[in-house]
Structure formats: C-alpha cells, structure tokens
Amino acid sequence: GENVEQHPSTLSVQEGDSAVIKCTYSDSASNYFPWYKQELGKRPQLIIDIRSNVGEKKDQRIAVTLNKTAKHFSLHITETQPEDSAVYFCAANRDDKIIFGKGTRLHILP
Amino acid sequence: DTGVSQNPRHKITKRGQNVTFRCDPISEHNRLYWYRQTLGQGPEFLTYFQNEAQLEKSRLLSDRFSAERPKGSFSTLEIQRTEQGDSAMYLCASSLTSGANIQYFGAGTRLSVL
Numbered sequence: 001g002e003n004v005e006q007h008p009s010t011l012s013v014q015e016g017d018s019a020v021i022k023c024t025y026s027d028s029a030s031n032y033f034p035w036y037k038q039e040l041g042k043r044p045q046l047i048i049d050i051r052s053n054v055g056e057k058k059d060q061r062i063a064v065t066l067n068k069t070a071k072h073f074s075l076h077i078t079e080t081q082p083e084d085s086a087v088y089f090c091a092a093n094r095d096d097k098i099i100f101g102k103g104t105r106l107h108i109l110p
Numbered sequence: 111d112t113g114v115s116q117n118p119r120h121k122i123t124k125r126g127q128n129v130t131f132r133c134d135p136i137s138e139h140n141r142l143y144w145y146r147q148t149l150g151q152g153p154e155f156l157t158y159f160q161n162e163a164q165l166e167k168s169r170l171l172s173d174r175f176s177a178e179r180p181k182g183s184f185s186t187l188e189i190q191r192t193e194q195g196d197s198a199m200y201l202c203a204s205s206l207t208s209g210a211n212i213q214y215f216g217a218g219t220r221l222s223v224l
Contacts, residue, residue, distance in 0.1 A: 004152075006152075032211060034212070034213075036215075042217070043114075043201070043215040043216060043217045043218060044153065044201070044215045045215070046212060046213075046214070049212065089152045089153070091152075093211055096141070096158070096165075096211055097155055097158065097166065098143075098155065098211070098213060099155065100152030100153050100154070101152055102150070102151055102152050103150070103151070103152050
C-alpha cells in the first residue's frame with residue numbers, strides 16, 4: 001500500500017522567512033496530493049493540492065511542487081506570518097483513499 | 111452550518127463500555143470517510159463509504175469497530191468493549207465522487223477511555 005514520509009517533524013522559522021516541508025510517497029499510481037493545515041484543537045483544513053499531471057501550483061504565499069519521477073512533493077510558504085503556526089500534513093491519494101504523512105509542526109518565531 | 115458535523119465532540123468512557131459516534135457529511139457529498147488521529151500523528155484511514163456501501167476497511171479496524179451509513183447520509187462509528195488504546199480523535203470527512211477527491215473534515219470526536 002501507499003506510504004507517505006514527511007520531513008521535518010518540527011520546523012522553526014523567523015517571521016518573514018520561508019518554510020519548506022518535504023514529502024515522499026511510495027505508490028507511483030498515486031495521482032492527487034493535498035496539503036492540510038491543522039491548528040491546535042481544530043479540524044484539518046485543505047490549503048492547497050496538486051494533481052499528478054502538474055509540476056507546480058501556487059496560491060498567494062503557498063506553493064506546492066511535485067516530482068513524479070522521484071516521488072517527491074514539497075510545500076513552500078513564503079513571507080511567513082504568525083498565523084502560519086500550525087501542524088501541516090501532506091497526503092497522497094490513490095483509489096479514493098488518502099494516506100497522510102505524520103505532520104510537520106511549524107513554529108513562526110517573532 | 112454546511113460543513114461536516116460530528117457528535118459528540120468529546121466522549122469519556124470506562125474500559126469495556128460501548129461508544130457510538132455520529133457524522134453528518136456535507137449534504138451533497140456521497141463519500142464519507144472515517145479516520146483516527148492520535149497525538150503527534152496524521153489521520154489514519156479507517157473506512158469509507160460511497161453512498162450506503164462500505165467500500166474499504168483498514169486493518170486498523172478490528173472486529174470491535176463497526177461503521178454504518180444506512181441511508182447514504184449520516185454515518186455512525188461504534189466501538190465495542192473499548193480499550194485504553196482506543197483513546198484518540200476520530201475524524202470524519204466527506205467528498206464528492208466526481209472530480210477531485212477533496213475531503214472536508216469535521217471537528218472530530220475525542221474519545222478518552224479510562
């Protein structure tokens with residue numbers, strides 16, 4: 001089955017700097033890669049997603065890249081702000097089932 | 111509120127008791143998923159429904175767990191003879207079959223087994 005690895009588990013960046021979270025997946029048939037943000041005590045919320053026929057997608061300060069050959073995908077957050085502090089999960093979807101990574105706790109330092 | 115709704119939000123029970131959780135998906139969504147999330151981990155897939163049909167169950171779903179979606183709308187997840195290891199957040203998500211499998215999550219039910 002699919003396995004999603006996510007790194008780092010914790011990331012601290014200065015406010016205004018960029019943050020990068022990286023994931024790998026194992027099943028080459030996976031074709032949809034969502035990213036979720038989960039604040040403490042809240043539900044996971046979709047922040048951006050990418051399909052396997054696209055290499056990059058951007059939405060304001062957030063971008064995601066996908067390398068199908070290497071089975072890597074990454075989340076990039078630029079100009080980080082305090083409200084970006086949360087746990088971020090990458091995920092891979094195959095056959096209607098989404099497998100999540102273990103999450104990255106992002107701390108934005110003042 | 112047109113989002114995914116879960117009840118109760120919190121449940122405290124004694125080991126050995128049965129518990130049941132409810133999930134109301136977004137009204138037009140025909141797919142419904144159950145996940146379990148423990149501290150410091152991502153959501154782990156348990157099972158999912160397309161309309162009333164249960165299409166897949168994870169090996170994590172022991173025979174003490176059962177899920178139903180009798181009319182293809184709301185779903186229930188029952189845990190029988192609860193164990194301390196069942197303590198977790200149980201999340202429900204829903205999506206449409208067509209197009210992207212964008213899953214929208216409920217706020218979850220936090221289960222504590224004493």
